[in-house]
Amino acid sequence: MSAQTSEQHREQHRVPLRTGGGGLRGAVAAEWTKLFSLRSTWYFLCTAAAVMGMTAACVGAVTHDPGASAADPATLATVYGVEFIVAALAMLSVAGEYATGSITTTLQCVPDRARLLIAKSLTVGAVAFAAGIVLAVIGVVAGASAMDESTSDLAQVAGQVFGIAVHLMLMSVLTIGLAAIVRSSAGAITVLFVLLLIVPTILQSIPLDFLTNLAQFLPQAAGTQFLTGEADLYGPAAGLLLLAAWVAASLTLATVIMGRRDA
Numbered sequence: 001m002s003a004q005t006s007e008q009h010r011e012q013h014r015v016p017l018r019t020g021g022g023g024l025r026g027a028v029a030a031e032w033t034k035l036f037s038l039r040s041t042w043y044f045l046c047t048a049a050a051v052m053g054m055t056a057a058c059v060g061a062v063t064h065d066p067g068a069s070a071a072d073p074a075t076l077a078t079v080y081g082v083e084f085i086v087a088a089l090a091m092l093s094v095a096g097e098y099a100t101g102s103i104t105t106t107l108q109c110v111p112d113r114a115r116l117l118i119a120k121s122l123t124v125g126a127v128a129f130a131a132g133i134v135l136a137v138i139g140v141v142a143g144a145s146a147m148d149e150s151t152s153d154l155a156q157v158a159g160q161v162f163g164i165a166v167h168l169m170l171m172s173v174l175t176i177g178l179a180a181i182v183r184s185s186a187g188a189i190t191v192l193f194v195l196l197l198i199v200p201t202i203l204q205s206i207p208l209d210f211l212t213n214l215a216q217f218l219p220q221a222a223g224t225q226f227l228t229g230e231a232d233l234y235g236p237a238a239g240l241l242l243l244a245a246w247v248a249a250s251l252t253l254a255t256v257i258m259g260r261r262d263a
Contacts, residue, residue, distance in 0.1 A: 023115075024115055024119060027116060027118075027119035028119045030106075030109065030110070031120050031123040031124075034093075035093060040089075040092060041089060041127075044086070044089040045089070045131055047085055048085040049134065049138055051081050051082050051085060052082050052136075052138050052142070053139065053142040054142075055077065055078040055081045055082075056078045056138070056139035056142040056143035056146075057143060057146040059146075060143035060144065060146030060147040061146040063143075063147050078143075079227065082135055083168060084192075084193075086128050086168050087174075087175040087189075089124070089127075089128075090124045090171075090172035090175040091176075091178075091185060091188045091192075093120055093123075093124050093176065094180050094183075094188075095179045095183060095184055095185040095188050098183045099184070113255050113258040117176065117177070117251055117254055117258070118251075121176055121251065124173065124176060125170075127172075128165075128169045128171075128172035128173075129165045129168070129169040130165075131168065132164050132167070132168035133161060133164075133165045135164065136160065136161040136164040136165060137161060140157060140160075159229075160227075163226060163227050163236075167226060167243075170223075170243050170247050171219075171223070173251070174192075174243075174246060174247045175192055176250075177247070177251040178191050178250055180254035180257070181254050181257050197220065200218050200221060203218075218246075221233075222238075222242040222246070223243055224239070225238070226239035226240045226243060
């Protein structure tokens with residue numbers, strides 16, 4: 001048999017390569033696999049559940065308002081207690097790769113920086129939203145059980161549970177952008193802590209109306225407006241939009257910076 005005939009024979013029986021699975025869908029699948037193949041993911045989620053349950057129970061035990069909603073102990077103080085835990089999980093999905101050097105492999109597989117950040121945001125955001133639902137339910141049950149009396153308006157409770165989940169989702173995606181900019185775990189958590197707590201405190205302590213009003217437009221204040229549903233500043237809808245704008249700005253800046261530097 002000639003060499004040409006042998007080559008034709010191999011071409012006829014060659015199995016075609018599969019080229020599917022790439023693009024955004026493949027990137028999301030890869031991020032999902034990486035996220036849930038780490039034990040730290042489950043450690044963070046279990047810690048957040050424990051903190052939510054204990055904090056909501058403590059808040060419920062000291063709540064003496066007979067007209068309080070069953071979901072009240074699961075808002076604000078308790079959410080702020082777990083948002084940094086969920087943010088730490090989001091931070092590690094980016095900064096952890098820089099620490100181990102695996103970001104080089106990630107960028108070789110997904111060279112498009114925007115696609116990579118979108119895939120991480122969709123994956124971690126979905127996990128944070130689902131975890132937020134579970135955490136909020138744990139907070140409601142623990143808080144209501146510790147309260148002497150409480151109302152149980154199902155629509156109000158469901159709204160607060162959904163609001164907590166959305167809040168944690170947006171905070172986690174905001175953290176992904178910050179982590180991609182800073183590229184270190186300690187740096188990302190520090191920047192997030194300063195942005196959410198230190199800067200608003202400093203601005204509100206300075207006796208200048210301009211700076212005090214400026215603090216009301218930072219992410220934590222926007223999240224508070226969204227969670228409480230109060231309209232004393234700009235209302236929950238504007239608070240949600242403002243928080244989403246911070247998230248979009250964080251991801252946009254991260255995409256630009258990642259595109260201008262090497263891994």
